[in-house]
Amino acid sequence: MSSSFFIALQEASVKYPTGSGAHTALANVTLLIEPGEWVTVAGPNGSGKSTLAGVLLGTCRLTAGRMVRKEHMDIRGVLQHPESQHIGDTPAEEFAFALNDRHLSKEELRQIQKQALLRVGLELSPETPLNSLSGGQKQLVNIAAALATAPDMLVLDEPTAMLDPAARELVLRVVRQAHLQGTTVVWITHRLEEAVYASRIVAFREGGVAFDGAPETFFYGDPATASGSETPCERIGLDPPFVVQTALHLKKKGHGLTARPLSFDDLAKAVSRLCL
Structure with a gap:
């Protein structure tokens, strides 16, 4: 394990009692978050994203496994429902x-x-x-x-869910500024277009980690894999953002697009090169 980590989860599980037994919200999750990262957490509804936020912020107890936090770390959170905090x-x-x-x-x-x-x-x-x-x-x-x-680390659980597009863009911008100034960011979202600043994507499915790696690999797949195969994003059952959908469409149409853009600016630059 890296000595520079902020938070480490080791085979962490969370189960909630139900009328018929127990519901597993997190299942044997091992995850390391290091200083300076912007980790975007994605996944279908009910996949464990909000439970992860509660675990990281200390408001949700593990039923198995363990969490190790760096001493004297200032961690703050913004939850999906504002009144709850x-x-x-x-x-x-x-x-x-x-x-x-x-x-x-x-x-x-x-x-x-x-x-x-x-x-x-x-x-x-x-x-x-x-x-x-x-x-x-x-x-x-x-x-x-x-x-x-x-804070040293900021955990945001669907922070833009209640905001209009202009306010969402503003929040992304100010959090990006904090990140550039040294704050580690864990951004939990179902809006995959918000992954533009991520240094890493962790995708959940049914309480477990289904993908942990670079955003480009999540949205476009491994370059070494045969063209046309399902991407990790598609395998999890998520729709890629518009920029990625457009780029994938151009690739399938044989337009020679070799870039793997995540932002509108990157897409515009990639398309303009095709016209030269």
Whole structure:
């Protein structure tokens, strides 16, 4: 095991009791997350993604296996349902709780609150009642509070599920900025177009890890594999993002596209080279 890891799961399992026995949410998962990574976690509904988030954040106990965390690591999370993690009644109270170990003056805290809210596109008073905000605004408050702490590691479980396209793009951008400044990111999503910044994709199926590797391999397959074979993304039963679908279509039509683009910019560059 690498000595530089942040979190290591070793044969980790989680089972929930049900009326007929037990439901296995995670099954013998071994996973290593190292500093500086952006790990995108994907998979069908019910495959174990949110359970993984709970395990990493310490809100879900393992029933078998173990988790090892680096000492003195600051890990923050943003959950799929914003109300489930609110502590206070206003954004100001949320920030005060998140930053309570920083020994900040009232003026320092006020400036951090203002800047953090603007960072995620919220022009509102920190004293605004949370119950007056929309679900998307509440989620942006949670993201702002998590980013304000400059954590070592940030776990985001479907953070953009309640946001419109413009807000989703903004959140991706500010999390990307935090990542470039050193924060390790675990981004759990069903929107595979959000995997553009991933250094690695971990895909779950029925509680287990079905793929762990490079995004290009997940979406396009192993270059050494025969052309036309099913990609890991397709084998898991997921639809690749539009950029990947377009590139795969061009390849199948014999247009000579050799690139494996993940972003619209990469696709545009690859297509423009075909026209030269």
